[in-house]
Amino acid sequence: MIRYLTGRFLQIVPVLFGVSVIVFALVHLIPGDPAVSMLGSRATPELVARIHRQFSLDLPIWAQYGNWVANALQGNFGISFFYQADVWSITLPRVPLTLLLIAFSTVLALAIAIPFATIAAFRRGGLVDQGVRLLFTATLGMPSFWLAIIFSLVLGVRLKLFPIAGAGSGGLDTIGHLTLPALTIALSIAPILVRALRSSLIEVMQSDFVTTGRAAGLRSRTVIVSYVLRNSMLPLVTVLSVNVGWLIGGTVIVEQIFGLPGVGSLLIGSISSRDYAIIQLVTLVLALIVIVVNLLTDLAYVALDPRVSLTGR
């Protein structure tokens, strides 16, 4: 167990190194001089020199990377010329809202996927099963930005069910404001969850312990809830963890459309203002979220299923 955990933590080190290299390298994709491209018409020799210093552009590349990492470890990711402030202090306060949106979307996605997948699995091959399949095949290709607009038009403006802009004033109000954005993201990931859960339900239903439970005369609800559903949830956790990057991509789009002040809208907004340091930091933060979620999933697995650490995955 201890050995498994240590190993799992050590696996992260090279990934973190690689992630930092890619985020650092982003600035070098900018054609021409990043300083000039960043400043545009405001470019003066002094400002250009200042940006060269900020990104250490005059040093050899390995020294640039070294400086960047050393600064990053102290929370120093540079200054935004657009906001006239420290990039870290702009980005950090926006992280909680994005995390809340990801969590809320996950809950809604499960609330949609579990009943549909269960019905489909129990009516396997029937009309309902086919219907569920077609429905979620259609939602698979639904662009989040389009769905967000349609939702705000129909559920927000016409039916006035939910607010469609901003993050609200905390508590229930914020949940209300996040409902449509979260629903948009949830619908984009639901097809993947429905599919995974349906097949794992079918597999579990055919296993011996379910047959035994049935033969022992247990009520069918007991068999379904505490035998079948419970044992089908673990694969679902993996699917969610693998697709957390997809969820995050959804939040980036949806935050922008619903005017939510999270890191996703910060990323999109920083593109037109050429705030490269912010784009770097947001990319880093979102990659770190993926890494942490995957780590937590693995740990949850060890806690839920003792076989995992014994078989030495």
Added chain:
Amino acid sequence: MTASVSAPALPARMLRSAWRFAAAPGWTRRIGLIGLAVIVLAAVCAPFLTPYDPTALSTGTGLRGPSAAHLFGTDQLGRDVFARVLYGARIDLQIGFIGVAIPLVAGVVIGLIAGYYGGVLDAVIGRVIDVVVAFPFLVLVIAIVAMLGPGLVNFYIAVSIVSWVAYARIVRGETLLAKNREYVLSARALGYRDARIMFRHILPNVVAPAFVFGMSDFILDILAGASLGFFGLGVPQPTPEWGVMIAEGRNFILTAPWVVVFPGFAIIVVGFFASLLGDALADQVRHIDAR
């Protein structure tokens, strides 16, 4: 699949498999194939299907609802929405095809080499894959395009940098299994060069799962490309592209929802058919494996 040392050339084999796949029964593959074929055909034959120029402005006829003259209505500049959706298919389908083709070829070759040679090379490639998959796909694509500048070519560059890892990971795993099978061992015993063993013997047996993933990646790329278009990072105006059209129509959603609704339907319909076809392909590959 029988293993023969004198395997026919890959293109011929692929054509034959493609035909076998298309001719096989099954309603999902039929609907998927026919649906996608109709859309591709409509995109190619766009000038014969609509009398309107997708970029022609006409004053005084803006934001008209769907009618016999304008099937999907007109947008704020009086352009025919049906014509724009039709011509838009050319761009968005291209985004899907190129967005899959480059990463697929690169990923398959890299995965094949990593799996076949193993050792340090494989370890390095494996670590690079671990790193790239740690980034959310769309976020890294957006970040790269933000640096390179907007445009379709830069989008393809970004997708190529990010997506190859998925294909490499799949093919690497398959190659690890395949390289100890008898047909590879016998090809080795005959003294064939590594390149020949890899591309002539192993490749045809490991590439199918990559194509299966390619079908869902096709949808993913169209969604990503349209999203970038929506945020002004894709094709420049006035080129008709579905994401750009939705972005332009957004300001008139209350009075003229058709400008936004129809390009969205177009993306959903393409995704639907591609997904049916992908399912059928996945089933086929599973059957081959079971044999």
